[in-house]
Structure formats: structure tokens, C-alpha cells
Amino acid sequence: MRILLGIFLLLAPVLLSAQNNDLQNTANLAGKYYQNKEFDKAAELYEQLYSSTKSEGYFNIYFDCLLGIPDYERAEKAIKKGLRGNSSDAYWYIQWGFLKKTMGQIDESVKMYDKAIESASNIAEYPNIANQFISRREYEYAEKVYIKARAAQNQNPQSYNYELARIYYYMRNYERMLGEYIEWTKQKDSNIEIVKSNLLSVLSMDNDGEIIKQLRNYVLKKLQQDPSQLIYNRLLIWLFIQDKNFVAAIRQSIALDRRTGNENANILDLANVSAINKYYDDAAKAYEYLIGKGKNTEYYQLASLQLLRMNYNRFIDEENFDILRAKELQNMFTQTFSNVGNSPETTDLIAKYAHLLAFYLNQPDEALKVLTNALSASGLNMPQISVLKAELADIYVFVDDFGEAIITYSQVIETNKSNQLGDDVKFKKAKLGYYMGNFSWAKAQLDALRASTSKLIANDAMELSLFINENLESDSLATPLAMFARADLQLFRRNFTGAIASLDSISKLYPDNSLVDDVDFRKAGILQSQGKYADAAGLYDSIVKNYSWEMLADDALFQLALLYENKLNRKPEAMELYKKMLTDYPGSVYVVDARTAYRKMQDSASKTEAPVLPEKK
Numbered sequence: 223m224r225i226l227l228g229i230f231l232l233l234a235p236v237l238l239s240a241q242n243n244d245l246q247n248t249a250n251l252a253g254k255y256y257q258n259k260e261f262d263k264a265a266e267l268y269e270q271l272y273s274s275t276k277s278e279g280y281f282n283i284y285f286d287c288l289l290g291i292p293d294y295e296r297a298e299k300a301i302k303k304g305l306r307g308n309s310s311d312a313y314w315y316i317q318w319g320f321l322k323k324t325m326g327q328i329d330e331s332v333k334m335y336d337k338a339i340e341s342a343s344n345i346a347e348y349p350n351i352a353n354q355f356i357s358r359r360e361y362e363y364a365e366k367v368y369i370k371a372r373a374a375q376n377q378n379p380q381s382y383n384y385e386l387a388r389i390y391y392y393m394r395n396y397e398r399m400l401g402e403y404i405e406w407t408k409q410k411d412s413n414i415e416i417v418k419s420n421l422l423s424v425l426s427m428d429n430d431g432e433i434i435k436q437l438r439n440y441v442l443k444k445l446q447q448d449p450s451q452l453i454y455n456r457l458l459i460w461l462f463i464q465d466k467n468f469v470a471a472i473r474q475s476i477a478l479d480r481r482t483g484n485e486n487a488n489i490l491d492l493a494n495v496s497a498i499n500k501y502y503d504d505a506a507k508a509y510e511y512l513i514g515k516g517k518n519t520e521y522y523q524l525a526s527l528q529l530l531r532m533n534y535n536r537f538i539d540e541e542n543f544d545i546l547r548a549k550e551l552q553n554m555f556t557q558t559f560s561n562v563g564n565s566p567e568t569t570d571l572i573a574k575y576a577h578l579l580a581f582y583l584n585q586p587d588e589a590l591k592v593l594t595n596a597l598s599a600s601g602l603n604m605p606q607i608s609v610l611k612a613e614l615a616d617i618y619v620f621v622d623d624f625g626e627a628i629i630t631y632s633q634v635i636e637t638n639k640s641n642q643l644g645d646d647v648k649f650k651k652a653k654l655g656y657y658m659g660n661f662s663w664a665k666a667q668l669d670a671l672r673a674s675t676s677k678l679i680a681n682d683a684m685e686l687s688l689f690i691n692e693n694l695e696s697d698s699l700a701t702p703l704a705m706f707a708r709a710d711l712q713l714f715r716r717n718f719t720g721a722i723a724s725l726d727s728i729s730k731l732y733p734d735n736s737l738v739d740d741v742d743f744r745k746a747g748i749l750q751s752q753g754k755y756a757d758a759a760g761l762y763d764s765i766v767k768n769y770s771w772e773m774l775a776d777d778a779l780f781q782l783a784l785l786y787e788n789k790l791n792r793k794p795e796a797m798e799l800y801k802k803m804l805t806d807y808p809g810s811v812y813v814v815d816a817r818t819a820y821r822k823m824q825d826s827a828s829k830t831e832a833p834v835l836p837e838k839k
Contacts, residue, residue, distance in 0.1 A: 245274060256283060261290035269300075278313060282357075285317055289324055297321050312338035312347065316354045335363050342367075345374055352385065361393045383409075391424060396433055397440045399424075400457075404444070407453050414453065418460055425464055434465050452482070459492070468496040468504035476511055486512060486521045490528070497532040500539070505532055523562045527571060530558045534574050542753045543716075548582045564599070569606040572596045573613040580617045581716050589617050605643075608634050612647050619654060620715050627654060645671065645679045656686065657711040659704045665690045688773070693736055702728050702735040709744065718748050739769040743778060750781070755789040776810040779803055787819065797823050 252267035268284035271277070281304070288297040298321060305314045319334030335355075342351055348371035355364035368382040368389070375381050383406035390399035403417045421437070428434050438461045445454040455478045462471035475492055479485035493508035509532070512525035537551050555575045564572065572592060580589035593614045597607065611634050618627035631651040638644030648671055655664035668690070671683035693703045709724035725741045746761035762785070765778035779799055787796035800820035803812055810816075 245271065256287065259290065261287040265291065294321065294325055312341045312351045313354055315341060316358060320358045335360065339367055339370060345371060349385070361389050364389050396424065396436055400437055400440055404453060414456060434461060437461055463492065463495060466499065468501045472504055472508045490521055490525060494528065502532060502536045526558050526562050527568065530554055530571060541751060548578065551578060552583060566601050566603065566606050569596065569602065569609050573609050576613050576617065580620050586617055586621050604637055608638050608643055612643065624654065624658060642676055645676050649679050649683055656690065656707050659707060661690050661694055661700060661703065702732045702737050706737055706740065718752065722748060739765050739772045739774050743774050755785050759785045759790060776803065776807040776812055779807065780812040780816060793823060
């Protein structure tokens with residue numbers, strides 16, 4: 223006996239492994255039949271798998287196969303057999319109820335579902351029963367389960383809020399869903415972040431804005447009923463943000479702060495979100511509210527600096543240069559620095575100030591002085607020094623001191639070998655080689671940057687490299703290319719008059735060179751930045767019609783469509799151009815944006831189209 227027992231113990235793992243392999247092979251084959259909708263073959267195998275394992279998972283698929291055949295009689299026999307083993311198991315009643323519903327026997331189905339709910343003998347069974355109903359998409363019965371479970375918990379009548387909210391989400395009853403979420407949040411403040419995350423899933427389906435409107439109205443109603451509950455304010459603010467109604471969100475946040483005095487951090491976050499989304503006026507109100515609390519308050523300095531950053535970005539984003547706006551911004555810089563002082567934390571703003579002085583106010587000497595003074599300050603770390611030096615090198619390029627620019631760019635690259643700033647500066651250094659006419663060297667640097675971790679830098683590097691390569695091959699002397707590079711240098715310096723003069727010289731001296739479309743494209747960009755939209759459109763249109771095979775054709779087509787849509791009020795023509803992009807340039811990087819714009823304009827046109835009135839008889 224001992225010998226036999228020893229042999230069995232030795233062989234048991236082998237036998238078990240072989241059995242598991244057989245089950246796995248059977249399951250794989252059954253799965254293939256099921257996926258191919260060969261339900262009769264799959265049913266035989268899943269029946270074997272269930273008999274061997276007694277797994278509900280296998281029975282579920284076996285049952286689905288029987289419904290797919292369909293073989294209702296066999297399905298009912300299988301359910302009755304399961305019930306004989308455990309007549310109180312709600313699982314079997316739910317399957318039986320679903321079978322009856324599939325057979326069209328609704329009254330019988332209701333009886334079975336009710337038996338499933340009645341069969342629960344203790345509170346721990348309710349979640350499992352509810353999940354079984356959810357798996358069959360019987361959400362009303364899952365709701366009944368949790369309502370019964372809630373009633374059974376006398377000490378905690380507000381339980382199962384989260385579970386019920388999930389069921390109401392499935393039922394698309396968003397008001398009741400939100401009501402349960404709110405009650406759940408009242409139990410623990412931190413739950414609001416989970417609620418927000420779940421609501422994002424709801425709003426992702428809100429194609430016409432009706433869901434967010436419904437949720438907002440519900441919260442407003444609850445807020446009017448009970449203004450003391452801060453959760454209503456917080457949810458309302460969050461819903462306003464999702465709807466990009468930053469005016470209302472900021473107004474509500476400030477009103478809440480006047481009640482609690484604890485909303486500074488939230489107001490600052492809201493201001494930052496508004497600024498990122500380019501709702502500048504709304505963001506300014508929030509920053510100014512925090513600044514208005516006084517210099518001794520916690521967020522005074524941070525709000526002041528953020529307001530300045532936002533105003534700078536806003537100025538840079540503006541299409542048409544305005545010298546008065548530039549001088550106003552200069553005053554903002556000096557006033558802010560006077561109020562909060564210069565420190566390592568203001569390094570990026572000092573660099574921006576220097577850029578404003580040199581490139582927009584034509585004060586490069588003052589810009590160099592600002593940067594030199596900043597670099598001599600104590601307490602700077604290497605990233606802060608690098609930001610200042612990168613701007614310093616740009617200004618050296620502005621004043622034609624290429625030698626110092628190369629040295630300074632190289633210093634920044636050396637200390638930023640594997641980050642975004644390092645890649646940006648490598649690209650600037652390569653472009654400087656291009657400006658100077660060192661095309662082969664510049665192309666080598668650009669080709670190395672095509673593997674940059676920054677997609678934008680990689681794309682820009684590839685584009686300039688291909689441009690150099692194409693035009694070097696067509697002209698061994700590269701004279702037109704050198705003139706074009708000088709025009710680009712003038713563009714970098716924002717010397718638009720000088721850039722146009724250089725581009726016109728190419729057209730005059732080399733009328734048949736390979737850069738004709740590039741010259742027109744650059745000139746169109748300059749005219750567009752000066753607000754001369756009709757003239758820019760004429761040049762883009764010329765490229766589209768006369769150089770449709772060139773690399774810039776899709777760029778010109780997209781820019782022309784944007785001008786027609788947004789600046790020249792020629793929307794029907796813009797629609798046609800977006801459509802042309804989809805058909806003529808399907809591989810263009812602009813296809814996604816063109817499709818989005820086309821559909822948006824198409825929807826707008828269909829909504830504003832006047833109805834056709836019937837003729838009088």
C-alpha cells in the first residue's frame with residue numbers, strides 16, 4: 223500500500239498536468255467554434271468543460287450557444303439540472319428567467335427573476351446577484367436587488383450609492399445616477415475625484431450637449447434646494463469647465479471662495495486651465511481676483527507671474543503685430559518684476575522679456591543686458607541657466623553675431639543632451655548653419671535630429687533636410703538656396719520687409735529655379751501675418767493650381783481653406799477645398815483636420831438651411 227501510495231503521489235502532478243492540457247485544448251477549440259458562430263459544435267465542447275469544472279463561466283458560454291442554435295429545451299434541462307444541485311441559487315433562476323424572456327414568455331421570466339431576488343438569504347449575496355442581472359443587461363432587476371439590499375441594512379440606509387449610480391449609468395438615467403454619486407460623495411470628500419472620472423465617461427457620449435445640460439440643471443436645482451452643500455458648487459464648477467464655460471466656472475469659484483475663503487488653489491488651477499485653452503479674458507479675471515487679495519496673501523506672487531506668462535503667450539498668438547500692445551506688455555513685465563522681484567523662479571519670464579525687447583521692440587542691446595544680468599545672479603540651477611543662454615544665443619543671431627551664437631548654443635546642448643530644450647537648441651543651431659549657407663553641415667545635423675524624442679522637432683528637421691536636399695540637387699552653386707536662406711533669416715528676425723526683398727530678388731534673378739513655389743509660400747505667410755489675407759490667398763491659390771505636385775501643395779491648400787473659412791467669409795469655397803484635401807491628398811498630415819472642418823461646416827450648413835415650403839395648389 224505504501225508503495226502504491228508513493229507511486230500515486232509521484233504520478234499525480236503528471237496526471238493533473240495532462241488533464242489541464244486536455245481542458246485547455248478543448249477550451250481553445252470551443253472558443254474557435256464560438257467565434258465562428260458554429261454554436262452546435264461549440265455547445266458540445268462547452269458542455270464537457272462545464273461537466274469537468276462546474277465553472278459558471280463555461281456554463282454561461284454553453285448556455286449562450288444553446289440560445290444561438292437555438293435549442294431552448296436543452297437549455298431548460300441544463301438549468302433544471304443545475305437547480306437540483308442547489309435550489310436556492312439565484313444564478314440558475316436568472317438564467318432561467320433570461321431563457322423565458324428569449325422565448326417570449328415574459329410573465330414566466332418575471333417570476334424567475336423575482337425568485338432569484340427572493341432566494342438571497344444574506345446580505346453578502348446581493349452584489350453577486352446584481353452582477354448576474356447586469357451581465358444579462360437586466361438593469362431594472364439589478365436596481366431592485368440593491369434597493370432591497372439597502373433596505374436590509376438598517377444601520378446604513380445610504381449604502382450602495384456607487385453601485386446604483388453605475389446601474390443608472392447603464393440605464394441612461396443620468397439624473398438618478400448623479401443623485402447617487404452625490405450621496406456617495408457626501409460620505410467621503412475624496413470620492414468626488416472618482417465621480418468626476420466616471421462622469422467623463424458619460425460626457426464622452428454627449429454628442430449634442432444634452433447630457434451635460436441635464437446634469438448641470440440637476441445640480442443647479444439641488445444647489446437652490448440646499449445651498450449649504452459645497453459638493454453642489456464643486457460639481458457645478460467642474461461641469462462648467464467640461465463645457466468650457468470658464469466665465470461661469472470662475473464666477474462660481476469666486477462666489478464659493480467668498481463663502482469659505484479656501485478656494486485659492488482651485489481658482490488658480492481654473493485660471494491656468496482657462497489660459498491653456500486660450501480663454502484669456504476669463505483667466506485674467508481669476509488671476510486678478512487672487513492678486514486683488516493683496517501682496518501678503520499666499521497666491522499673490524504665483525498669480526502675478528502666471529498672469530504675465532498668459533499675457534505674453536496671448537501677445538505671441540496674435541496674428542497682427544501691434545507696437546502699442548508690445549509696449550503695454552513691456553510695462554507689464556517691468557511692473558510685475560517690481561512687485562514680485564527677480565528670482566530663479568522668474569527665469570523663464572526674464573527670457574521672454576528679453577525676447578520681447580529684441581524681436582518685437584527692436585531693443586537687442588537692452589535684451590542682452592537683461593540676460594547678462596540674470597545670468598550673473600546667484601542661486602540659478604543648470605536648467606534655469608540653459609533657458610537664459612538659449613535666448614541669449616537667439617539674440618546673438620538677431621544681431622548677426624553668429625560666432626557667439628554657435629558657442630552659446632553648443633554650451634546649452636552640452637548640458638541638455640537628452641531633454642526637450644537640448645533638441646530645440648540643436649535644431650536652432652542646425653538652422654543657423656542653414657542661414658549661413660553651410661547646407662551640407664546643416665543637413666547632417668538635421669538628419670540626426672530626425673530621431674528626436676520630440677515629434678515636432680523631428681518633423682521640422684525632416685522637412686528642412688528634405689528642402690535643402692531637393693534644392694541642392696537642382697542647383698550645384700546653390701545661389702538661389704542661399705538667397706532663400708537669407709530671407710528665412712530675416713523672417714527669424716521679424717524683418718518682413720527684408721525677407722520680401724530677398725524673396726523678390728530670387729524671382730527676379732532666377733525665374734525658372736526650383737524654389738518658385740517655396741518663394742510664393744513664404745510670401746503668403748508674411749502677408750497673412752500682416753493681415754493681408756486676400757493677397758496671401760492669391761499666392762496660396764497659385765501654388766495649388768500651378769504646383770499641385772510639389773511638396774507644399776497640400777500646405778497651401780489647407781492654409782487657403784483656413785483663410786476662406788475664417789478670414790475672407792468664403793465658406794462654401796472653403797468646404798470644397800477641405801473636400802479636395804481628402805480626395806487629392808489622402809496622405810497629407812492635414813487630412814484629419816480637414817475632415818473635421820469639413821464635417822463641422824457640413825453640419826452647420828444643414829442646420830441653417832431653410833425648409834422648403836410646399837407650393838400652393
